[in-house]
Amino acid sequence: MRLAWAMVRHRFAAFAGTFVAVALGVAVVAGATTIYLSSRPEAPERYNSAPVLVRSPSVGDNAFGEPEYQSWTAGEAIRLSGELAKLPGVTAAAVDPVFYAQRVIAGRPAGDPQDALLAGHAWSSAALGGYRLAAGTAPRGPGEVVVAGVAPGSRMPVLTAAGPATWTVTGTVDGPGFYVADREALRMSAGVRVIGLTVDGDAEAVAGAARGVVGPAGEVVSGGARDSLEPVSVTRTRWLGAQLLIAMVVLGGFVAVFVVASTCALGAAQRRREIGLLRAVGATPGQVRRLMYAETLVISTMAALAGLPLGALTAPLLTGPLVDTGLEPAGFTVTMQPAALAGSFVLGVVVALAGVAVAARRASRAPALDALREAAVERRAMTPLRWIAGAATAALGTLLLVTMPMMATTDQSSAGLGAAMLLLTAAAALAPIVIVPLVRLVTWPWRGAATGMLVREGTLIAVRRVASTAAPVLLTVGFTVLLTGTVATIDDVQGQHDADNIPATVVLAPDGVPGLAETAVQAQAGTSHLPTRLLVTRGATTAGYDAEGAPPSELGPGPAGSSGGVVLDKTRAKDLHASVGTTLDVRWADGSTAALPVRAIRAAAGAGILVPRELARQHDPAALTSAVLLNGPPVASVGARPMSARDYVQIEIDEEGELIDLFLLVLIGLTVGYTGLAVANTLLMATSARRPEFRTLRLAGATEAQILRVTSAEALLAVAVGTLLGAGVAVASLSGVRAAVEAELDRAVALVVPWGTAAAVIATCTVVALAATTLPVLRRSRSAT
Structure with a gap:
């Protein structure tokens, strides 16, 4: 461990990519899990002063896995509340019928439509939230209401399920909602599902006595169990937010492993002579592996400690956007979650160690003679394992695409995504095969020029370096084209298909x-x-x-x-x-x-x-x-x-599209961020390691501008390889998805690809690649002068 610490301390630049990848990964996971653990069901605010609640009985679960409740009739609810009111310690038992009520201002409905579905209540239920009259009197008959912020005696237009109405405000209350006379609330609601109890004394004792009265006719909840009365609409909102957070955690962990593995593999290749020297002085393969694991443990621990506060501080800043986009309910707040921070720290270290595993295993096999090697030529770009992995994933991905139209409709979307994942993995593994002929083809017009020759030969002897740069670009471009193309294609055909099924023009x-x-x-x-x-x-x-x-x-x-x-x-x-x-x-x-x-x-x-x-x-x-x-x-x-x-039809598609676009924005943003990190780290490490090569070029008469043209052309070539492979795989996968949709709908489907988004991603990768190759050369030039 002492040697590992010394290596990290004296060669921190070589571990910078791993440090940043782990730090950002831990920040993403810590922030997402903090938000996830903070988003827990909560009893509605209108039950704040009712420590004991009685809910109508459940008859099982619905198709979404949610409990299915039957309602009490108005008569059943009134009789049961009367019996509960007689229990010792109960100060009041109030039925809570709910109904749709929405205020109309200047001839237009006001407020949130979904909140309005549960906005109407019986006046007696106001006590369950601790709400009191601030002015005026309670409602007693039809057309009377108590609300907040409106002076008694005012006339207030509203919308109800029956139609428009104008209510007289008899009083002002200090809580949200529309409160009408109990009889009117029961008439306007579809049964009763909750009876609330206000108590004076031990709530648990009252709850126990209430269970004896209610029996199988309902369920008595108290304490934390009251949170299960959260409205289904709010629970589904939390579920949507949870899917995004889970995707962020999975993607953050996956890409962090990818970046760490790429960084460590390149670092191990550049330290070949150093590792060979260790082997020459007697280091065993096990000691080499342990050294690399120890180095990664040191750097990942430091990175995780840096990422934790970043994630914890970022999480509260996301509260507003999550609520505004409908992924968290109104009133949601982020709280400190020590378990999220501890878990993120452990995950960051484990992910880093997993990422270095393959590189450590391969480095431990380096022969002692590597200490004497001076040439930077790669002896073998494609290892047997890489051949096997690439061929197997390519075959499986192709098989899925071919057989997808014959699968059940419900399985086709998963099969399409699985095929794309396999083909993208295959393209990344087999990229060195494509690089050689592609480099020869691209550089053919400039084969007689010095720059063209240097780009061609420098790339051909460093195929693995080019593949390491192209792989993250390949995955990012592929994912971007696949995800945005799938959504755009399905949205386009779904709108026309649904509209055709409506037997009316207006x-x-x-x-x-x-x-x-x-x-x-x-x-x-x-x-x-x-x-x-x-x-x-x-x-x-x-x-x-x-x-x-x-x-x-x-x-x-x-x-x-x-x-x-x-x-x-x-x-x-x-x-x-x-x-x-x-x-x-x-x-x-x-x-x-x-x-x-x-x-x-x-x-x-x-x-x-x-x-x-x-x-x-x-x-x-x-x-x-x-x-x-x-x-x-x-x-x-x-x-x-x-x-x-x-x-x-388009209204519903657009509403769903807003959520889908948000998911795409977050996932593509994370992927592009990690891709930029991987590309920059790979090129920075590679360019720094090529200082002797650049020194030789300068001694041979090359100017800084010529060296910059060479390195920039190599970077652009790597981005081009990744772009072509990623786009090719994505379009092939999209063609399979289109064929499956055509078979399902029995109609022609146009393939829609938002190339503008893909172009933005490609441009970002290009800028990062050019910066990562240019900055080390310019810095070396300034230091030389």
């Missing part, structure tokens, strides 16, 4: 609201479905399904004497083991139950289950319509606007 769509109110829908000449959620019991199993309320004309005739019924598609009928005439036991969104006969089974029925629209509205008063397919002129409505079917 659509009435939400405008600043989460959905269309009932009055806006009924005023139009057109068709629409009202989304709702049904719990269907078959035997001993109850499961939740998306359903849609449809007009009678779409349902067809029902069984004699029935007032309702359902239409199933074939997939849903198979899931429910149902046929025409089968009676389904369902529980509506408001908690009420019904037995509905199956009217018909069709090839497709929207969400899979169609029910009469009037029944869906009756049992789900908070439901909103997503769009109306117009067959007449639109009628002006607050929160609605007409548009073409293509524009309507």
